């Protein structure tokens with residue numbers, strides 16, 4: 243059935259903030275206030291659970307929910323949360339798109355250090371630009387809305403609004419409970435994905451030319467330098483900045499011996515002026531794997547690695563944002 247083919251969710255606790263499907267929203271303030279005294283007495287190891295009012299009661303049979311519902315709810319400005327069983331060949335980017343969220347947000351919500359999904363069975367998914375946070379007990383104390391807002395550098399108001407908490411939650415603690423999952427608008431985690439492809443070498447500068455406009459060392463004209471020049475001794479090992487697939491390994495007029503690796507999310511890294519190449523096109527490489535050696539092939543004044551980070555459209559990005 244086409245319907246089932248489209249749907250990759252094994253089970254869903256699909257959630258919408260405050261009864262999207264109930265037109266009256268009558269359940270809105272029915273939740274009982276957690277006790278304001280001694281927080282967390284019976285909740286020291288809370289299970290992951292979504293608040294009752296987030297459950298999508300109108301879920302199609304046996305928990306299968308069409309991702310289209312997430313799109314519909316996005317248009318209504320509502321957040322939905324559910325689970326997704328990863329299928330072969332799916333990527334974080336394709337799943338994010340399916341649920342109307344972004345790669346970074348989905349990754350943040352699942353705290354995925356590696357974006358390689360092959361070993362992962364189930365992801366928590368949601369729509370909207372932001373990430374999920376599970377309210378927890380720290381050092382015996384339930385964290386407060388103020389603490390959560392501060393941690394993600396967001397306002398309490400925006401969290402209250404996104405999660406449809408009562409306005410009173412701005413004034414008093416006790417409206418959130420351990421194990422509750424909150425949607426934090428605009429928040430995402432920063433992951434360090436790319437390692438420096440060459441180690442530092444004694445007696446060499448770290449960087450001889452950065453990203454941006456410069457006078458070309460050979461041609462003499464002002465051009466945009468699309469990456470970093472890292473001066474290193476001839477023959478110095480060059481390593482894959484991150485796991486990925488070799489999409490180019492060969493000769494380039496300006497960059498000499500060049501290797502290009504495609505990574506998760508469509509990012510590509512370029513390694514130019516190599517004296518030798520240790521990989522072949524189509525090959526998968528691990529992070530830190532030797533891909534070649536420093537040289538001065540192509541237009542280069544001396545041995546250095548020319549390193550670039552580019553997006554899926556080929557636009558050069560500042561490596562600093564990806565390495566440090």
Ligand SMILES: [Zn+2]
Pocket residue numbers: 451467469470471547548549
């Ligand atoms: Zn360069």
